[in-house]
Amino acid sequence: MGYRSLAVLISRYPRFIILCWVFVIGMSAVWAWKLPGIVQDHGLNLDQGDAHAVELILEKEFHVPADPVILLFEKKTGTTPAEFRGWIKDRLQQVSKLSGVTSIISPLEARGSRMLLGDVAYALLAFDVPSHKMGPPLEQLRSVLTTDGPGTIQITGKSVVQQDVNRLSFRDLERAEVVGLPLAFVILCFAFRGLYAALIAVIMGVSGVITAMGVTSLMGYHLALSNFVINVIPMVGMALSIDFALIILSRYREELQRGQNSEAAGSGDEEVLQRMLRTAGRAVFFSVACVLLGLLGLLWIRLPMFLSVSLGAIVVLVISVLLNITLLPAILSLYSVRIFRQHSRNSISSKQGQHQQSLPSRSIWSFWSGMIMKRPIRMALIGTGALLLFVLPVARLEIAIPDASSLPDRMESRQATEQIQRIFGQTNVSAVEIVIGGTGEPLTTYHWRMALSKMQELQQDSNVVAIESAWGIMVPDKMSGQAQTNIKTQMNIPSPSLSEALKETQSQQPAWLRSYVSDHSIRMVATIHGAPGSDEAASWLEQMRAKDIANSMSFIPLRYGGEAVMQHEIMQEVSGQLPKVLVFVVVSNYLVLLAAFRSLLIPIKAILMNLLSLAASFGVLVLVFNQGHFGMEPSAIAIMIPVFIAGLVFGISMDYGVFMLTRIQEVYRRTGDSDLAVQQGLASTGRLITSAAAILLAVTIPFAFADVAGVKQLGIGITAAVFIDVTIIRLVLVPALMKLMGRWNWWLPGHRE
Numbered sequence: 001m002g003y004r005s006l007a008v009l010i011s012r013y014p015r016f017i018i019l020c021w022v023f024v025i026g027m028s029a030v031w032a033w034k035l036p037g038i039v040q041d042h043g044l045n046l047d048q049g050d051a052h053a054v055e056l057i058l059e060k061e062f063h064v065p066a067d068p069v070i071l072l073f074e075k076k077t078g079t080t081p082a083e084f085r086g087w088i089k090d091r092l093q094q095v096s097k098l099s100g101v102t103s104i105i106s107p108l109e110a111r112g113s114r115m116l117l118g119d120v121a122y123a124l125l126a127f128d129v130p131s132h133k134m135g136p137p138l139e140q141l142r143s144v145l146t147t148d149g150p151g152t153i154q155i156t157g158k159s160v161v162q163q164d165v166n167r168l169s170f171r172d173l174e175r176a177e178v179v180g181l182p183l184a185f186v187i188l189c190f191a192f193r194g195l196y197a198a199l200i201a202v203i204m205g206v207s208g209v210i211t212a213m214g215v216t217s218l219m220g221y222h223l224a225l226s227n228f229v230i231n232v233i234p235m236v237g238m239a240l241s242i243d244f245a246l247i248i249l250s251r252y253r254e255e256l257q258r259g260q261n262s263e264a265a266g267s268g269d270e271e272v273l274q275r276m277l278r279t280a281g282r283a284v285f286f287s288v289a290c291v292l293l294g295l296l297g298l299l300w301i302r303l304p305m306f307l308s309v310s311l312g313a314i315v316v317l318v319i320s321v322l323l324n325i326t327l328l329p330a331i332l333s334l335y336s337v338r339i340f341r342q343h344s345r346n347s348i349s350s351k352q353g354q355h356q357q358s359l360p361s362r363s364i365w366s367f368w369s370g371m372i373m374k375r376p377i378r379m380a381l382i383g384t385g386a387l388l389l390f391v392l393p394v395a396r397l398e399i400a401i402p403d404a405s406s407l408p409d410r411m412e413s414r415q416a417t418e419q420i421q422r423i424f425g426q427t428n429v430s431a432v433e434i435v436i437g438g439t440g441e442p443l444t445t446y447h448w449r450m451a452l453s454k455m456q457e458l459q460q461d462s463n464v465v466a467i468e469s470a471w472g473i474m475v476p477d478k479m480s481g482q483a484q485t486n487i488k489t490q491m492n493i494p495s496p497s498l499s500e501a502l503k504e505t506q507s508q509q510p511a512w513l514r515s516y517v518s519d520h521s522i523r524m525v526a527t528i529h530g531a532p533g534s535d536e537a538a539s540w541l542e543q544m545r546a547k548d549i550a551n552s553m554s555f556i557p558l559r560y561g562g563e564a565v566m567q568h569e570i571m572q573e574v575s576g577q578l579p580k581v582l583v584f585v586v587v588s589n590y591l592v593l594l595a596a597f598r599s600l601l602i603p604i605k606a607i608l609m610n611l612l613s614l615a616a617s618f619g620v621l622v623l624v625f626n627q628g629h630f631g632m633e634p635s636a637i638a639i640m641i642p643v644f645i646a647g648l649v650f651g652i653s654m655d656y657g658v659f660m661l662t663r664i665q666e667v668y669r670r671t672g673d674s675d676l677a678v679q680q681g682l683a684s685t686g687r688l689i690t691s692a693a694a695i696l697l698a699v700t701i702p703f704a705f706a707d708v709a710g711v712k713q714l715g716i717g718i719t720a721a722v723f724i725d726v727t728i729i730r731l732v733l734v735p736a737l738m739k740l741m742g743r744w745n746w747w748l749p750g751h752r753e
Contacts, residue, residue, distance in 0.1 A: 006281075006325070007274035014330035021327045025207050028214025035217045036170050036230060040132035041162045042710075043226030043305030044401060044640070049569040054561025057438040061518040063103055065126030069134075069141070071095070072154040072416045073107075075119040079150035084119070087150045092123055094144050100127045100137045120423050131159040132227075138163060156416035161404045164413050166227045168707040173231055176702035181206075183698035184242055191246060191691035196339040197253075200331060201245035208241035208323050209234050212316035219311065226305040228640070229312040231711050235703060235718070236648060237316035239696040240291070240655075244284050244324040246692050247659060251280035252332050253340055273329055281325055283662040286596040288321045290589050290654035297585040298647045301577045303570065305640055313648065365686035369679045369735065376739040383732035390616035390724065397618060398626045400533050400636035401567045406709035429465055430528050430537045430564035437521040439557060450556055451522040457547070458526050463540050468525040470516040532564040533571070533636075541568050574639055581643075585650060586611075596658065597665055599746050605737060606661070609729045610653045614646055616728075617721035624716055638710040641717055649721040656692065656730055660685045664738070665746075674745060678738045686731065693726035 010017060046052060058064040073091070075084045085108060092106055105124040107115035115122050129137050138160060145153045181202065188198030212233050216225065255275045295317065298310040332339065372379050404417040421427050436451050437443060455471065458464050516523045530536030541560060548558055586607055593603035621637055628634030664681030668674060700722070703715025738745050 004274055007270055007277055007329075010326065010329045011270040011273055011333050014333045017326055017330040018334075021207070021323070025211055028211040030214070031217040032210050032213035035213050035220070035225075036166065038217050038220035039166065039225045039227040039230060040130070040304075041158070041227065042165070042402060043224060043228070043308055044303060044570055045566070046303060046569050046573055048302065049566070049573075050559040051561045051566035051569055053438070054433050054435050054559050054565070057435050057521055057559075058433060058523070058561070061438070061521050062515060062523060063126075065103065065105075065124055067131050067158045068105075068124035068126055069138070069155065069157040069160060070416065070420065071123045071125065071145070072156065072420060073121045073123070073151050074154075075151045083150050084121075088121060088123070091145065091149075091153065095125065095141065098137070098140055098144065100129045102126045102128045115424075117424060120419070122420055122424075127159075131162060132166075134159045134163055154412050154416035154419075156404065156413040156420070160413045161407065161417070162227065164407055164411055165708055166230070168407070169227060169230050169711060172703065172706035172708060172711050173234055176699070176706075177234065179702040180238065180699045184238070184695045187691060187694045187698060188242070188246065191687070192249065192253075194340065196335075197249050200328070200339060201242050201249060204245040204320075204323055204328055205238040205241040207327075208316060208320040209237035211319045211323075212237050212312070215315050215319070216312045219315075223308065223311075224304045225308045225312070228305060228309050228644075228710070231703065231706075231714070232309050232644070232648075233312050233316050235700055235714075236313050237320060238699045239652065240317060241320040241323060242695050242699075243652075243655060243692045244287075244320055245328055246688065246695065247284060248276065248280050248324055248328055249332075250688055252276045252329075252336070255279075256336060256340070273333060276329070277325065279662070279666070283659050284321060284324065286592060286662075287655040287658045288317060289592045290650075290658065291317055291652060293588040293592065294585050294647050294650045294654075297581040297588075298643065300580045300584065301574055301643070303573060306643065309640075309644065310647070365683045368686065368731065369682040372682065372732065372735045373675060373679050373739050376736040379732055380736040380740065383728050383736065386728050387612055387616055387724070387733075390619040390720075391612065393619040393622040393627070394615050396626060397622050397642075398636045399571075399639045399642065401570060402638040402710050405635065406638065408707050428529070428531050428534075430530055430532050430534075431562050432526045432528055432541070432564055433561040434524040434526060435521050435559050435561065436524075436556065438559065440520055442519060443517075443522065446556055447522055450558065451524065453551070454558070455524065458524070463529050463536070465527040465529060467527075468516070470513055470522065528564075530564070532562075533567040537564045538568045538571070541565060571639065574643065578643070581647075585647075589650075589654060593654075593658070597661060597746075598748050600748055601741065602661060602745055605734070605741075606654065606657045609657070609733060610650050610725070613653060613721055613725040613729050614649060616724045617645060617649065617717050618642055620720035620724075621713060621717050625713060635709065637713055641710060641713045644714060645717040645721060649718055649725070652696065652722065653725045653729070656689050656726060657734070659692075660689060660730060660734070668746060674743050675739060678735050682731070682735045689726060689730055693722050696722050 055066045059066050071091075073084075073088050075081075079087075088106070089108060092104055095101060096104055103126040105115075107121040107123055115124075125141075127134065127137055138155070141155065145155070184205070185198055185202050188201050189195060192198055192201075216229060216233060219225070252272065255272045258275075292314060295310050295313050298306045404411075404414040407414040409415070434454065436454070437447050451469070455467065455469055458467050528537060528540050530538075530540065541564065544560065589607060590603045593606055594600070597603070621641070623629050624632050625635055625637050660681060663685045664677045667680045668677035671677065697719055700715050700718045703711055704719060706712045706715060
């Protein structure tokens with residue numbers, strides 16, 4: 001549908017369009033409130049990886065829960081060890097009666113003997129409830145454990161941490177809306193110098209978010225949604241919807257006054273709508289295309305988090321543009337006089353006339369554009385130097401998979417996790433699960449030979465702290481050479497059948513053997529130096545896999561699992577797919593900008609500027625989080641944050657760039673003077689771009705004070721990227737470089753100007 005046809009449709013049926021949108025928004029609001037209960041965990045899991053396959057084998061064949069709830073017991077002063085053990089047993093018996101509890105690994109059992117250390121112990125609970133629906137079972141569990149006794153109990157585990165993250169994320173969202181919406185409204189009032197236009201823009205933003213959250217909730221019944229969408233949709237939706245509304249409202253008012261000034265025939269509502277859609281609508285269309293392509297690039301990464309967040313952001317983007325090219329023009333066609341009545345006709349006409357004919361000397365943007373045009377080399381050097389100050393720290397970027405440390409230190413689940421790691425020696429080490437077999441085939445002598453070979457290999461590895469297997473627990477570093485030789489001579493290959501092996505074993509209890517051998521798999525647990533996600537653990541895993549390829553039997557699978565393997569696979573997936581994402585986003589955006597501006601050089605310059613602003617925002621993250629400046633606790637940046645910032649901000653920054661370049665192109669086509677086009681384009685869009693960026697900052701800055709570390713990092717990263725883009729990039733480097741390039745800005749082989 002062309003601009004003329006759309007304008008005719010809107011001007012003839014505005015009330016029908018408004019009623020349709022009211023119905024859609026109302027229905028969406030019903031589903032939007034269900035979104036917090038539909039989202040699942042963070043979505044950082046690779047279903048195609050070995051870690052996931054090992055997790056399924058351990059759960060099915062060895063009854064090791066995939067995401068257990070952990071109960072941390074701590075003895076009070078004056079309690080005897082016997083009383084402490086009896087109290088733990090009594091507590092776990094009560095817990096076993098709860099609905100949903102399928103199994104318990106107690107520290108009082110043989111296989112849980114290493115889970116009791118002095119005054120502290122922990123137990124593992126398995127539930128038959130999905131992790132994202134653990135809210136009610138956890139409340140029930142807490143109610144059972146509230147009784148006072150000879151010790152204290154804390155609850156943690158991945159599902160508990162995710163419940164805390166979901167709850168705090170929703171609270172962060174509510175707090176951000178309370179602060180961000182009024183700030184955005186004030187900025188809009190200043191931008192339009194009127195109340196009604198600002199109110200309409202805010203309504204567009206709220207409507208876009210509500211509708212997108214409703215649609216995303218329906219999507220949640222068919223795919224796993226990351227809990228990150230709770231924050232991403234409002235953040236992106238409010239920013240884009242209000243920005244689009246700001247552009248369209250400003251252009252509509254400009255075209256309305258142009259028609260009033262010219263007093264030309266045919267300048268009715270339909271004609272004004274058509275001109276507005278042909279100019280501002282075209283700019284919004286190309287802006288949406290750039291944002292959409294940036295979000296589509298995230299789909300290359302095969303992780304549920306990136307899929308759900310990308311789709312959620314695409315939904316809010318599409319709904320935002322539909323609202324602003326249909327509902328907003330329909331409202332304007334009916335109530336434009338009332339919306340813009342704060343400005344007298346003479347005042348607006350005078351200002352508009354000055355704007356069209358010449359740049360008013362009293363405008364700060366006219367003064368700024370004039371200064372840029374007089375000193376382009378100096379301003380370009382100053383802007384480049386300022387940008388490099390933020391880009392340099394990027395070399396020290398540290399990323400990690402988010403865990404319990406992403407919660408505030410006051411949270412029980414974080415405190416319990418850190419206490420378990422500290423007391424039970426789980427700091428700076430990783431437990432790697434090794435599974436041989438697991439294909440459903442019965443064990444054979446070949447499986448046992450492979451297991452024995454792997455066991456002997458691990459014994460000789462200096463990076464291995466301890467090994468648990470069917471042959472017992474071995475600590476290579478603490479064994480003398482003679483002791484290791486004795487153990488090797490005692491290790492033999494049992495009968496392939498588990499039942500026969502249980503009859504033959506003499507050194508170990510049958511219960512112990514069942515924890516490491518099933519009818520189809522042999523399990524070993526190697527504790528290695530290096531925390532999950534560390535370079536040391538990743539290097540060890542790569543070395544082991546390289547040795548396995550050279551030595552193992554191809555017909556018997558050998559897999560590695562555990563937290564360290566899961567994090568390593570996620571890191572490999574993200575880093576391996578990023579080049580594809582980057583190439584796709586850059587090439588596709590270049591083609592869109594080439595079609596929009598008919599220039600070879602402008603798209604290259606725009607993309608390079610965007611990449612520099614992104615790098616500078618990453619530098620800010622390094623300074624704030626990795627290095628702990630400005631009162632922040634030094635911490636790693638969640639692995640998804642740089643990717644999200646790149647996908648979201650690349651498109652949003654292109655939005656500002658497209659709008660400014662569109663105005664410059666309009667003047668250039670009209671006058672043929674490149675310098676005049678740059679000066680007038682900057683002067684006429686400076687106020688609007690600054691207002692749009694201020695609105696986005698008003699929406700994102702409150703997230704910088706969130707309780708969840710990932711949300712805080714996303715808020716600060718987007719805030720930094722937008723602030724750098726709208727100041728150093730859009731107001732300094734872009735006009736200075738365009739001045740220096742002159743008519744070459746619009747060069748395209750075979751294209752006549």
